[in-house]
Amino acid sequence: MDTLLHSPSSMAKRPCPSQNPRIQNPNNPFDMDHLLETLLAESSSSFSVDLAFERLLDSRPSDSDQTRLIDRALDLGALLLEAGKRSARKRASKHNSLAWALPPDLTIKVFSMLDTQSLCHAAATCSMFNKCAMDPSCYANLDLTANAAKVNNAVVSTMIHRAGKSLQSLKLGVVQGPNILAGSCQPLVYTIRNSVEVSNFSWNDKRSRQGKESSILTRSCLSPLVGGSGAPGTLLRNLHLYNIERMDNTSLCGALSACPSLLDLEIVGLHVELRQTLMSVSANCHLIERLFFESSKTGRDDSLKSPTCDAFVNNCPNLTALALRGFKLHDCKVRTLVKFTENFV
Amino acid sequence: MSSSSTTTTTTRLLMLKASDGVTFEVEEAVATKLGAINNMVEEEGSEDLICLPNVNGKFLGMVLEWCKKHANNNTNSDKGNDEVNKWWDKEFVMDLDQNTLYHLLMAADYLSGTELVDLLTEKVASMIRGKKVEEIRETFKIKSDFLPGQEEEIRKKNSWAFE
Numbered sequence: 001m002d003t004l005l006h007s008p009s010s011m012a013k014r015p016c017p018s019q020n021p022r023i024q025n026p027n028n029p030f031d032m033d034h035l036l037e038t039l040l041a042e043s044s045s046s047f048s049v050d051l052a053f054e055r056l057l058d059s060r061p062s063d064s065d066q067t068r069l070i071d072r073a074l075d076l077g078a079l080l081l082e083a084g085k086r087s088a089r090k091r092a093s094k095h096n097s098l099a100w101a102l103p104p105d106l107t108i109k110v111f112s113m114l115d116t117q118s119l120c121h122a123a124a125t126c127s128m129f130n131k132c133a134m135d136p137s138c139y140a141n142l143d144l145t146a147n148a149a150k151v152n153n154a155v156v157s158t159m160i161h162r163a164g165k166s167l168q169s170l171k172l173g174v175v176q177g178p179n180i181l182a183g184s185c186q187p188l189v190y191t192i193r194n195s196v197e198v199s200n201f202s203w204n205d206k207r208s209r210q211g212k213e214s215s216i217l218t219r220s221c222l223s224p225l226v227g228g229s230g231a232p233g234t235l236l237r238n239l240h241l242y243n244i245e246r247m248d249n250t251s252l253c254g255a256l257s258a259c260p261s262l263l264d265l266e267i268v269g270l271h272v273e274l275r276q277t278l279m280s281v282s283a284n285c286h287l288i289e290r291l292f293f294e295s296s297k298t299g300r301d302d303s304l305k306s307p308t309c310d311a312f313v314n315n316c317p318n319l320t321a322l323a324l325r326g327f328k329l330h331d332c333k334v335r336t337l338v339k340f341t342e343n344f345v
Numbered sequence: 346m347s348s349s350s351t352t353t354t355t356t357r358l359l360m361l362k363a364s365d366g367v368t369f370e371v372e373e374a375v376a377t378k379l380g381a382i383n384n385m386v387e388e389e390g391s392e393d394l395i396c397l398p399n400v401n402g403k404f405l406g407m408v409l410e411w412c413k414k415h416a417n418n419n420t421n422s423d424k425g426n427d428e429v430n431k432w433w434d435k436e437f438v439m440d441l442d443q444n445t446l447y448h449l450l451m452a453a454d455y456l457s458g459t460e461l462v463d464l465l466t467e468k469v470a471s472m473i474r475g476k477k478v479e480e481i482r483e484t485f486k487i488k489s490d491f492l493p494g495q496e497e498e499i500r501k502k503n504s505w506a507f508e
Contacts, residue, residue, distance in 0.1 A: 085493070089490045089491075089492070090490075092489065096490060099485060099487055100485055100487060101444070101447040101448065102451065102469075103451070105454075106451065106454060106462075106466065109462070110466045110470050111470075113466060113467055113470035114474055116506070118473055118474045118475060120503035120506035120507070121473075121476060121477055121478050121506065121507075122473055123499060123503070124478045124499045124500055124503075124507075125478050125481045125482050125487055126487050126489055126490050126491070127491055127495075128490075129487070130491075130499060146475075147505065147506060147508070150506075150508050151505055152505070155505045
């Protein structure tokens with residue numbers, strides 16, 4: 001490690017080392033090399049440096065000379081410290097580029113697979129990672145469900161802006177309990193045969209959620225998706241929202257209207273109406289393939305009317321998976337939704 | 346991935362030559378799973394030896410092993426392939442040391458083996474996921490080379506992630 005500090009390479013270049021160090025000119029680079037080498041030799045312990053400095057100081061009779069000498073010593077110390085740190089940084093950078101053999105494009109691809117918290121930690125490890133982590137495509141799949149209690153609207157906005165037009169996937173809110181995880185991962189949701197699942201899943205664990213971490217996001221957390229042409233929502237394919245209690249119908253529908261490319265929508269534990277959501281999806285997200293909707297209440301959503309189901313079915317022909325949990329729906333509406341899906345088997 | 350598996354008439358063989366001179370004889374249907382080789386075959390035909398100067402024999406061999414396995418699994422039966430492939434992929438990446446992982450990933454990228462690139466980048470990502478800054482440095486033997494105060498500034502910009 002520190003062998004390089006005593007590297008003799010600089011000496012080799014020196015054509016004619018002068019015999020007497022006293023007549024050396026510090027402005028001559030070769031003499032400077034020699035001076036520094038002597039100073040940094042192994043023998044210079046703090047004790048010997050101390051003593052030498054004392055002696056030098058004593059040899060100066062005038063007070064102002066002594067002051068000047070002390071100032072110079074401090075300056076030189078600072079200069080050496082800076083030079084040492086700079087070299088250490090350079091060597092660390094070089095070491096890193098050897099230890100991490102991947103080129104930037106593959107590093108960025110790796111980073112794009114990380115959840116956003118892990119990405120932030122990676123960005124703080126070294127300058128190479130930090131540089132790669134500035135690429136918008138690292139933020140293409142934003143997953144802000146880890147450490148969700150700390151994620152506020154400003155964080156969401158910052159991350160969405162870092163992604164810009166690269167944004168493909170956004171997961172927000174507090175994911176809780178194995179129930180929800182199982183629901184979103186079970187293969188049955190994806191198969192066409194079982195594509196409509198209307199269960200009487202009750203939100204029994206609602207009480208148990210109290211006191212746990214809860215999302216500090218407000219209803220306007222999705223507003224950064226909305227904007228003029230080229231808004232970040234334009235190419236968004238996946239949107240998963242979990243237990244954002246302050247989200248409301250208007251804000252959700254506003255966000256959906258900015259997401260024409262949406263393929264996969266998962267909504268769990270939001271205080272939004274099924275009817276409004278289906279209307280908004282069928283009006284704006286014609287490409288939708290998967291919709292997973294879990295009610296925030298044990299309640300029913302009587303507001304859902306058959307025409308809404310019809311419109312949804314007609315406007316979203318690509319739908320292959322639909323799961324509605326926690327709703328009590330009339331058979332006829334279920335039949336409409338199922339029949340449609342069967343048409344596409 | 347190309348769709349050549351459906352169009353193969355026979356088991357035509359291709360000769361691939363790695364940067365260190367090692368050659369491999371591979372079924373065309375297997376080798377053309379790699380986008381780069383598929384392009385070369387389409388553009389220049391498959392009569393000659395295909396030279397791959399940017400990948401050495403060790404890693405080309407591993408990439409081809411992966412392609413072969415996936416090609417075989419896909420012709421065996423229609424159902425359960427995904428499961429078999431997934432299981433096999435897991436085995437494949439399990440014991441790779443970091444250096445092999447990096448070079449295999451670069452080889453797969455050079456050969457445009459999209460699925461294999463995805464598999465390997467996911468493997469690297471899984472080694473970062475959930476770790477703190479110090480743990481990432483330790484895992485990948487990376488040193489901090491930030492300017493004074495720079496790391497604090499980066500942490501401050503993403504303070505939510507560090508609380």
